[in-house]
Amino acid sequence: MAYVLVLVVLAVVVFAISGPLRTVRGPEDRAGEAPDVAELEAARDAKYREIRDAELDVRTGKLSDEDYAALDGSLRAEAVEILHQLDEARPGEQVPSGS
């Protein structure tokens, strides 16, 4: 029983581990995510969070309207710039306007 268990497990493990080496990979499998794209998407998500946080700060009274206007403007400019860089990094793709 113990031997059967070990043999079965060994077979499953060998099959699983060798899977990627046995499969012919297409270009889309190989491509994955370009590192620059990953970095830009991380920056984009962080910038969106900053914009939301700034709006929450002004609505909860932590920021004055003037400070918020200046901050929001610069944050959105930074976001726009990141989105442009993303577009350039992924020229063949349509990037949705809201994400």
Place this chain on the structure above:
Amino acid sequence: MDPSRKRAIRLTVALTVALLLATALVYTSFHAGRDEVTASQLVHKARPGQTYILAGTVLNGSVKRNGGVLTFRVRDPKLKMSVPVRYTGEIPDPFAPGRGVLVDVTEGTTAASTYIGQANSLTTKCPSKYQAASGSY
């Protein structure tokens, strides 16, 4: 003020505070701490009337409970020797042969160089260690 000057000031303040804290910590540790002695050190330096913190491991096979009195031996971490202790008071639940203990002791006046443990001074190390049994030589 020039931003780089501000940063320099902040850094200086932070490092100064850190240095002060470290100095206070080192000083307090050495002055407020209490010297522990091992079994061999106790035998060599014990003087009548002085109290010492004896630190060591309870020797396997040495624990005896007689009435309200607990007697056990504390072994030296380096040398193959141990000292007897006679103790009355609260015994922590984790107390057992092979466990690390701390107990305040004075030299005894009874036979066999037994040290007298101060009442309710016995403490043990946290029992959640998975230490291999070290209650023997």
Place this chain on the structure above:
Amino acid sequence: MASAGRVLLILCLLSSVYGLGASLYGVRTDQHEWVDSGRRAMYSVFGMSAIAFVILDVAFISSDFSYNIVASGSSTTTPFFYRAAAIWSTQQGSLLLWVMLLTFWSSLALLLTRRRVREIVPYAQSVLFGFAIFFVGLIVFFANPFAISANPPSEGAGLDPLLRHTTMMVHPPMLYSGFTLLLVPFAFCIGALISGRLGAEWIQVTRRFALAGWLCLGIGLLLGARWSYTELGWGGYWEWDPVENAALMPWLVCTAYIHSIMIQEKRGMLKVWNASLILLAGTLAIVGDFLVRSGILSSIHAFVSDPTLNVAFVVLVSVMVLGSVWLVTYRRDGLSSEHRLDALLSREGVFLIQNMVLVALTAVVFWLTFFPLISEAITGTQVSVGPPVFARFVVPLALVVVALSGIGPIIAWRRVTVAKLKRSFAFPVAVGLGTFVILAFVSGVTRHVFAYIMFGLGAFVVGTVAQEFFRGARARRAMTGESLGGALVALVRRNRRRYGGYLVHAGVAVALVGVAGSTSFQHQRFATLKPGQSVHLDGYTFTYKHPTAVATAQKVSFGGDVAVTKGGEPVTTLHTTYGLYPSQDLNAPVGRFLNTSDGAQTESRVGLDSGALRDLWVVISPNLGQLQGLVSEGDAQIAKALNAAESLPAAQRAGQLNTIFQLRDILINELAQRFVTHPWASTFLIEVSPLVMWLWIGAIIAALGGLIALWPVPRRSRAGALSVRRRPATEPAASPAPEPEPERERELV
């Protein structure tokens, strides 16, 4: 099945070695299929370690004493739940649990990142395999859980009675989960440093693992404190024991890390600091496990009692420290900040100060924990530092941390105006100051000033958090027209990190108020009482009503009922017991059940009445000396009878032995009942501790906040969060300033 388990562990080791090699080969030759194969090797190692774990656990549950660790750590009389959990009460079993958890979290992390951060993952994977190889190697070569005895005993030694407590059995898996979860961001940080991908993406993909590690460590610490308070007979929940500190240190550093990564995500600052923090947290996680296993802090000479394990850990920790320092130094140019701190009076500034204080706290705990070894190395004498020395430094630093946890949420990112600050601070400061003044006025502060300051700061933090929740809900209601309750729920749901974090702040503040109250204003005394006698403490009268005694196959318990009154009015009745588990000393057939011989194990059950404002706590220490003479006589008689039975023919011997053991059990029961029928004085430790309940409640609130912060935002909500219109790609870039007015969706708050 033991051999199957052993083979599976060897396969785990081989698979880990393969995985490490495949990952590195794949990234160096740019053949990602080898990296994928390595990832699958991690899944396989988890699977095989889980099967090995199940095999071992089945052995424990079925009391298969052919397994050495089952014989040493369990018995047929151990209840089912504890038999199933006893696996991790042993060195070998706990290492196997560690491996299983490490490979589980690693597999999860690698699964979630299989299409992301592709330059970082192979190196991170390699680091995780490195840890797996280390721990599986320890098991395979030095701590085999599947060691079998040719002559298994008919009964096991049983589980340490101190571990027969629900919280104590959940505590190790929680701590190990915390430690192993921290190794995931550690590995990804190393991967980022090696690959040179030094942006925030490695933080983004591992942030939840760091937060989950923080949460699990916190829960583990809480469970340990609860166990200590209710199980150990010394009446405290924290003693600054090295084993406690071992889990506290990575938790403190991780607390700093989960705050400071927000600064890197938003401003691209503190990259060196963040990398250093998570590398330190991961290293402290390994150091923590080392402290728990090695007993090194009993004495440096304990090092040589198990040199293999200790040397291996020291080597691993050294590699981690030296490697981390080298990598951060090597990549320091790439880790330079994109921006500078605008003003200290900003949320970034507050986080930075908070970080430094938390690191200072960690340094204090580290120094004082290792001080006995340090002093021995310098002076030749071990110097003991107790809780008062810890308190001298920890209390002021903790006050600063609490204060900052109230200031941080009020201050905006990047900049604040004085007018806004005044408006934001007014209510919380009023609450905090008012609390301090009222309590100080009512009690007349002459001592424990720090405790009163903590009460005031705790109220300040709670005031801050309440204000934030109220203002946020009000703002949302103004936008959406929802009810205040509905707005509050939606607010938290859409801003989980922020409001989950606020809840954590409130919970920690409440918990520390409980700590301040219970440590500063506790009353405690020893009293030796006969039934009917009373003692007074802090306005309460504790009367020892009557003794109890219960003898079972597992243990003999002596206890007492203590009636508590105040002002003549009954408050409660507390029941406390002192349990004796039999030792293996067969020369004392009666004495081994009644704690008079070597190896007997004891367990106290406290009598506890918990209230919102105070806990009443009592534990009994029965003086069994009164039974000593009778026990010795019983030992002699039973031993004589057993010797006589040995000389009988085999056919009669079994029956005679059975009779003798029945008589022995009757004798033990009679002796135990003497504690009830002929009661004598017993010693009680009695405590009245204010606000202990607040510690547990605060910790639960903090844990809930952590869970909320950890919970992922639904994709639908994320996708619809924000819309920013961009200029057409054909337009040339004009001025740096943006032009088009951005569209904005309603769902922002």
